[in-house]
Amino acid sequence: MIIAPKTRGFICTTAHPEGCAAHVQSQIDYVKSQPPLANPPKNVLVIGSSTGYGLASRIVPAFGGGASTIGVFFEKPGTERKTGSAGWYNSVAFENAAQKEGLYAKSFNGDAFSNEIKDQVIETIKADLGQIDCVVYSLASPRRTDPTDGETYRSVLKPIGAPYTQKNINTDTGVISPISIEPAEGDEIAHTVKVMGGEDWELWINALSEAGVLADGFQTVAYSYIGPELTYPIYTNGTIGKAKEHVEESAIRMNEKFGANSAVVSVNKALVTQASSAIPVVPLYISLLYKVMKEKGNHEGCIEQIQRLFGDYMAADTAKGLDEKGRIRIDDWEMEDDVQAAVASAWEAVTTENLNELSDFSGYQTEFLKLFGFGLESVDYEAETNPERPLPSES
Ligand code: NAD
Numbered sequence: 202m203i204i205a206p207k208t209r210g211f212i213c214t215t216a217h218p219e220g221c222a223a224h225v226q227s228q229i230d231y232v233k234s235q236p237p238l239a240n241p242p243k244n245v246l247v248i249g250s251s252t253g254y255g256l257a258s259r260i261v262p263a264f265g266g267g268a269s270t271i272g273v274f275f276e277k278p279g280t281e282r283k284t285g286s287a288g289w290y291n292s293v294a295f296e297n298a299a300q301k302e303g304l305y306a307k308s309f310n311g312d313a314f315s316n317e318i319k320d321q322v323i324e325t326i327k328a329d330l331g332q333i334d335c336v337v338y339s340l341a342s343p344r345r346t347d348p349t350d351g352e353t354y355r356s357v358l359k360p361i362g363a364p365y366t367q368k369n370i371n372t373d374t375g376v377i378s379p380i381s382i383e384p385a386e387g388d389e390i391a392h393t394v395k396v397m398g399g400e401d402w403e404l405w406i407n408a409l410s411e412a413g414v415l416a417d418g419f420q421t422v423a424y425s426y427i428g429p430e431l432t433y434p435i436y437t438n439g440t441i442g443k444a445k446e447h448v449e450e451s452a453i454r455m456n457e458k459f460g461a462n463s464a465v466v467s468v469n470k471a472l473v474t475q476a477s478s479a480i481p482v483v484p485l486y487i488s489l490l491y492k493v494m495k496e497k498g499n500h501e502g503c504i505e506q507i508q509r510l511f512g513d514y515m516a517a518d519t520a521k522g523l524d525e526k527g528r529i530r531i532d533d534w535e536m537e538d539d540v541q542a543a544v545a546s547a548w549e550a551v552t553t554e555n556l557n558e559l560s561d562f563s564g565y566q567t568e569f570l571k572l573f574g575f576g577l578e579s580v581d582y583e584a585e586t587n588p589e590r591p592l593p594s595e596s
Contacts, residue, residue, distance in 0.1 A: 202588055204284055206575045211372060211478040213287075213573040217582070218279070218590050220574025221290035222297070227577075228257060228504040229298055232264040235508055238516035241266020242335035242420070246322065248273045248313050248405060250295075251288030252572065253474035254424055255339030257507035259295060262335065265508065266516060269305035269330055271322060273313045275342070279588030287475075287573045289590070296593040305329065307594040313340055314401050316348045319408045326414040333414055335515065336421040338402045341476035345396040348404075356396035357440050358480050359385040365434040368551070370485040372478065372569065375562055377553045380481050385440050397444035399423065399451025406455055406464070420515060421455070421464045423448050427532060428471055428486070429541055431548060435482055449526065456527075467514075467529035470506055473568040484565060486544070489551065490535065492561035493543045499534045502568070506531050 207215045238261075245262045249255035250272030262268035272292060279285030292308050299306035307325055311318045326333055346353045362384055369380035385393070394400075402423050409415045425445045427437055436442055448466055455464035471477060471487050478484055494500035501509070514520045514529050524530050534540065551559045570576045 202282075202284070202586060203583065204586060204588065205582070206570055206573060208373065211484075212475070213570070213575075215284045215573065216287035216290055217284070217574035217580065218290045218293070218586055218588065220577045220580045220582075221287050222294035222574075223577040223579050224571055224574055225256070225260070225291050225294040226298065228260050229264050231504050232261055232508060235265060235512065238262065238266035238511055239518040241511070241516045242268055244269045244326075244330045244333045244416075245335045245337065246271045246273070246326070246333045246409075247337045247339065249339035249341065250274050250308070250337075251276050251292045253339070253341070253472075253476060254469060254503050254507065255337065256288075256291055256295070257503040258337040258339055258510075260504065261507045261511045262516065263299055263304050263306070264302070265511065267304065268335075270299070271325060271330075271333075272306070272308040273318060273322060274308070274310060275312060276310055278310070279590060281589055284588045285590065290574060293590045293592055300593055308592055310592070312346070314342075314345045314348065319405060323409065323412045323414055326409075327412070331414070332416040333409065334416040334419045336406065336409065336419065338405065338421065338423040340401070341474075342396060345401065347395065354392040354395040356393040356444070357385060357389045358435060359383065359389060360434040360439045361385055361390060361443070363434075365439075367431065367435070367482045368485060368548070369482050370488065370556075370562070372484050372565070375553065375556055377485065377551065377556065382435065382481060390440050390443050393440040394444045394447045397441060398447030399449075400447070402448065403451045403455060406459070410459070419459075419463060422467050422510070422515065422529070423452070425449070425466050425468050425528070426471065427468050427536070429544065431545070432482055432486055435480065441480075449528070452527070465523070465527070465529055467510055468532045470501060470532045470535045472503055472506070473565055473572065474503070475572060478569060485551070485560070486548070488556075488560035488562040488565040489544045489547045490540070491564050492559070493540050493547070494534065495561060495564070497540065501534070
């Protein structure tokens, strides 16, 4: 099959196996170009390990520290007639690369919110690794079926209390126009917290602990975002922000139970991922931010962010300090005053007409396509390719 991108709004319904493999390999190459981690975890479980921040969180400890990794994700394998999802091909590529280096890597494709997947992962840890010393929680999902009541909850990206009107970009056409989003109603806040809050993170850590598969001194991290004031109504002060507050409360509860600093929230930079491209307003902010940070010379992608997370905090000999709320802040460069001031003034001025001058929208689009394995120089996109790719650990 010859595989080309098919984009619809903020999703691409096809993915390229060789392209995804090249994208994963470029992240592995970056990690190998960095100094090895000083104090790496040995056995790492990454929940949400197939794309974005979670994939980078699997690559860094494996290729920067020789860690054995177990990954959990929800992806579609390819069939003879249909391409799989990017996260499937990324995971196949990750496992192939890990195997080549003699690194243990197993993956679970299924619903991380379910008890079944938790049980399967625990059995595998018991059989293969004994214990886990680092758990990364990097899920981004629009829905969650609660294993206790069997009910399916849906998350929404909405402001709270009042409508929000802001500039927004159509990422297909590059047209900028205002968007107005009505505030959350009824149970929408509670349901978003149910899906994207810390409840499932705690369920995982409690289940692992009760099964005796968490090593003494283990660490677990979940990811959050704060960002600029202009996105506060849709992010930090919106429904997703409420969920992230709950994630922070979960960290506090787990620290009380398992010891100080066993659970930590890392606030990460805004980046192009499948999850962030679905948030209104954010893609335009990212396009402006990329231009400012690239010009300043401190732009990072997921892999550079997570290299810094492990290098400076999770796997450092002496970890850098946390913020006043006990969080890791690898969004520090994004939040620097001069970066934020430059983005704010570009935000005021940006229109459809001057978009390419004021923003890095073309960089946004290139990054978006790369998420699905398109636009990588080393790949021949005219060549026939087989969409059916088995996961090495399943075959
Ligand atoms: P992503 O969409 O790239 O990755 C989501 C992952 O979750 C994938 O591996 C997917 O397979 C997995 N997943 C989704 N539903 C699942 C399910 N039911 N069972 C198992 N796996 C499932 O997202 P991302 O942007 O990397 O986000 C990861 C975390 O980082 C989120 O908590 C997000 O809020 C946070 N974060 C993202 C940004 C950003 O700009 N992208 C910034 C800061 C923090």
